[in-house]
Amino acid sequence: MRKSIATVSLSGSLTEKLAAVAAAGFDGVEIFENDLLSTPLRPEQVRERAADLGLSIDLYQPFRDFEAVSAGLLARNLRRAEHKFQVMQRLGATQMLVCSSVSPDAADDDALAAEQLHMLAERAAGHGIRIAYEALAWGRHVNEYLHAWRIVRMADHPQLGTCLDSFHVLSRGSDPGGIEAIPAEKIFYLQLADAPLLAMDVLQWSRHYRCFPGQGDFDLAGFMTHVLRAGYSGPLSLEVFNDVFRQASGSRTAVDAMRSLIALEESVAARLPEATRLGVPPQPVVPTGFAFAELATSGDARLGELLGQLGFTRTGVHTGKPVELWEQGRARILLNTEGDDPTLSAIGLETPDPAGSVKRAESLLSPVLPRDRGPRDAPLDAVAAPDGTQLFFCRTAQPDHPSWRDDFDPAEPAPGEITHIDHVALTQPWHHFDEASLFYRSVLGLRPRESLELADPYGLLRSRAVSDPTGAVRIALNVAYVSSHPSHPDIPRQHVALASRDIIATARRLRDAGPVVLAIPDNYYDDLEARHDLGPERHRTLRELGLLYDRDEHGEFLHLYTVTIGRIFFEVVQRIGGYRGYGAQNAPIRLAAQHARPPAEPGVPVR
Incomplete structure (x- = not known):
């Protein structure tokens, strides 16, 4: 029409x-x-x-x-x-x-x-x-x-x-x-x-x-x-x-x-299938998981150090680009030494039909980005999300399709508790928030959840998650309204949430590595004991390891946050019994703790 x-x-x-x-x-x-x-x-x-x-x-x-x-x-x-x-x-x-x-x-x-x-x-x-x-x-x-x-x-x-x-x-x-x-x-x-x-x-x-x-x-x-x-x-x-x-x-x-x-x-x-005058784009190809998250490091070695503390191993180096592959289970992080301050620059999305994903994106006015590809590089296409993050369409482990991992000739990662990327959180420019919600729904076929407004000590955080029906791909879209505060300018933080099969073990390893876990105030744990009777031992463990807790009608959620490097921090999560949320009620605690501990200057060790 x-x-x-x-x-x-x-x-x-x-x-x-x-x-x-x-x-x-x-x-x-x-x-x-x-x-x-x-x-x-x-x-x-x-x-x-x-x-x-x-x-x-x-x-x-x-x-x-x-x-x-x-x-x-x-x-x-x-x-x-x-x-x-x-x-x-x-x-x-x-x-x-x-x-x-x-x-x-x-x-x-x-x-x-x-x-x-x-x-x-x-x-x-x-x-x-x-x-x-x-x-x-x-x-x-x-x-x-x-x-x-x-x-x-x-x-x-x-x-x-x-x-x-x-x-x-x-x-x-x-x-x-x-x-x-x-x-x-x-x-x-x-x-x-x-x-x-x-x-x-x-x-x-x-x-x-x-x-x-x-x-x-x-x-x-x-x-x-x-x-x-x-x-x-x-x-x-x-x-x-x-x-x-x-x-x-x-x-x-x-x-x-x-x-x-x-x-x-x-x-x-x-x-209304009889309405033949309606234009219909190619069917959406809903992504089935995260292939990787790529972090631009600007040569900052602290992200590699933090990945090592999280249990990742460097399994490969790109054959033609300054990019390292770090892996643990099916969680894969690329560190690109080019770029500005450390930031989340690209996401690889597993898709059963990369060509179909591209056609869908182009039909919805998201053209394929130009890419400098070497003669041996896997044929990966990417489109730009509203905030500029590159989204690559990947097939990692299919025998009939070239894998992007072949560009790294990687070794097998060491075993660990972390199994995969649970979700990524992208901070949007305030005037692109609605555009981003529509983009992920229409171009990728992800389902939006309700929009939330969460208290920040110096403003307000608005958040809306999008996901596939199974929860294999979860993306939290955030926009923070704190930039006008004179003493605490807005830091558009982004983070990668890593799923752990045993978050207690992961948290203990991080504790032994030094002060890399975001410190949570004791008052939070006093309130947690008032709200939930989890038993004395469990409450003591959560407090000792800096773990936060949430629950919904489907299950429980344990999570922790690392310190911030540039614009990037990691979250480690464990979903128990089908929990579907993101720990939103704990976000104000996290934001306050991050304001209390601003990102370290380049060159300052993580520990």
Whole structure:
């Protein structure tokens, strides 16, 4: 289906917005009136610019507070409309959005509203313009989409139809099933926006917290299914008011917006296979595990020292690059001596079909990254996650596929308690958090969990995990809001969580290696004893070894954290009895302890 987006959804000037929209592959655009008023371009020039970029101007919006008013106000409103129609003709726009009135001057009189909208549509017809009437969720008298439709039906004019906006329908909890009773020719326009479920005034919710499909909690696939069953054949258009998007890169936001529509079409096609006009990308290839985590060390030897203390052995060196392979069980860490301060630079994801993973990524606007590959290197392809982390698609132990491990000619690792990578945690730039959630869900087919907000001593940590259905791949997406604190600037820490079959043994080895485990305050253990009766010996062991504890309805969770080197630290975890979480209630304790012990300067030993 054709895809459009409102210019209010992006940051920048109107010229920049049009360029970003076109580059992302949209077919059309809604011109938000403020964007036109603030540009130095004349309407004719905007029309030419859009045409040069291959964009149609699908809607001009919004026209406010028109209907159900006194004769004097009606005359002024019609005069105002005539001026807008003239501008629209110069702009090349043939459809105008009229919002239901919020004015205290509007009467609660459907017949009067219908009569005056008929008059407006008649004036619009003289200019070749259609009127799409929309029920604002906070409209003074008309705030339900079926109410707006009843007024349109009463007005009975061929140039008057309704606009359906998913936010205005779903934010009020209205049943979208009634859409199917609206004749297709009377659904003039469709606007789509998602949103997190929030308990707040609907106007503030709308103006600041809308997001793209798949980034919130609305059932947009269900909503759109009803619209298509009604016979709607116009564009899918995004209208998103969001404070973060207004400050982010317009070109990047436009790509994220297009990705959201591609993923939405796929979801709708699964429910409505007869809708043949929907574009469907290649099926997702859900990763089945972590092949490796690659850490850029900038030549800092402390990460190798810490891996040795964790029980890893260096099993190989890349044949053509300054990269070392460290292994323990199926947990594999690459240390790349290039790069800046120590950071998590790449993740290898096991996939049964690397080529299919690449096709899926490219169809969702995540192109394959260029890679300097030697003649003997395994053919690995990678895409960039929103935070810049490279994601490689791997098949490690398949006889019919080259393995990336062959680039290292590795020896067998020594046995130990650590078995595999349990999860990785990536700190996102604050304005990329929603983009990251959509990326991992749509490109990799991972399932998002609920978003959490956790206390930080100097701010707030927002976190959302994504995982495959089995839990073999778990990624925690974090964003910290502490950068403005003068004494504790934000350190965008990232970490790799390693699964241990015997975390007590691992913790004892780390204790013997020196002060490499993050120190946890005694007050935490006093509170833990009050909350959980684990027996005196177990409580004493946890306190002695710096282990933290959590439980859910499925099992228990033991974990510890190492000190931070650059931006990197390790977590060691043991899941007991099917525990599914990440120890989120312990995150504020970890954050406070990390603030109390900032990362060591380069060259300072770990111990």
